[in-house]
Amino acid sequence: MIEFRQVTKRYDSDHTALRQVSFQLERGELAFLTGHSGAGKSTLLKLLMVMERPTAGDVVVGGQHLNRLPKRQIPYIRRHIGVVFQNHQLLFDRTVFDNVAMPLEVMGVSPTDIGRRVRAALDKVGLLKKEKMNPMQLSGGEQQRVGIARAVVNKPPVLLADEPTGNLDPDLSADIMHLFTQFSQVGVTVLIASHDVALINAMDRRQLTLEQGRLIAGGHSGH
Numbered sequence: 149m150i151e152f153r154q155v156t157k158r159y160d161s162d163h164t165a166l167r168q169v170s171f172q173l174e175r176g177e178l179a180f181l182t183g184h185s186g187a188g189k190s191t192l193l194k195l196l197m198v199m200e201r202p203t204a205g206d207v208v209v210g211g212q213h214l215n216r217l218p219k220r221q222i223p224y225i226r227r228h229i230g231v232v233f234q235n236h237q238l239l240f241d242r243t244v245f246d247n248v249a250m251p252l253e254v255m256g257v258s259p260t261d262i263g264r265r266v267r268a269a270l271d272k273v274g275l276l277k278k279e280k281m282n283p284m285q286l287s288g289g290e291q292q293r294v295g296i297a298r299a300v301v302n303k304p305p306v307l308l309a310d311e312p313t314g315n316l317d318p319d320l321s322a323d324i325m326h327l328f329t330q331f332s333q334v335g336v337t338v339l340i341a342s343h344d345v346a347l348i349n350a351m352d353r354r355q356l357t358l359e360q361g362r363l364i365a366g367g368h369s370g371h
């Protein structure tokens with residue numbers, strides 16, 4: 149589902165963020181992306197979201213070569229990639245329902261389908277009863293689950309998460325990880341960038357480890 153082939157990303161002559169990174173993630177696989185601060189994790193995620201383009205090598209998602217993608221097709225590709233951020237980037241002047249509905253509204257989905265799909269997503273993260281609330285009224289863990297519902301509401305085949313449990317205590321973090329596991333079980337490919345060593349070790353999943361832009365572990369499948 150995701151393939152990096154000898155990917156190098158150089159921002160300028162002093163900053164090479166990724167060096168010849170190669171790996172593959174299969175459909176339904178869940179893996180962690182780890183490494184020190186500045187190792188290149190965010191850069192790798194940005195290449196997948198087509199926020200940056202590689203300097204060399206190929207990034208392929210679902211058979212699409214992202215580096216050859218014309219600009220006008222970028223929004224289309226982004227619909228296939230759900231993204232969860234640490235600070236969940238919710239809008240506090242809208243209800244939980246409206247926050248989750250946003251990606252569908254952008255796509256022009258009918259109001260009936262929006263209602264059905266938003267409620268299905270909220271149900272999955274256990275927040276169906278809170279759809280009319282403002283995200284400000286929710287706990288940090290609940291807010292993060294709203295962010296996850298929004299990321300999966302259009303059923304993307306790929307889910308990326310950048311430090312999704314950064315502000316949460318261990319129990320809430322475990323809940324969030326349980327959700328990600330459930331998505332992977334229904335075929336979503338999940339890649340989670342995280343510093344949380346205890347959590348990652350508890351999950352016992354494949355770890356892609358970056359060190360100064362090089363993939364030093366986890367590049368070969370066989371988890």
Ligand SMILES: Nc1ncnc2c1ncn2[C@@H]1O[C@H](COP(=O)(O)OP(=O)(O)OP(=O)(O)O)[C@@H](O)[C@H]1O
Binds near residue numbers: 165183186187190
């Ligand atoms: N837009 C940019 N322009 C120039 N250099 C950049 C840019 N973005 C990142 N870098 C550099 O690329 C390297 C990798 O950064 P990146 O943000 O990918 O690391 P990271 O592993 O995500 O770090 P962190 O865990 O702190 O978020 C760093 O040396 C950084 O300074």
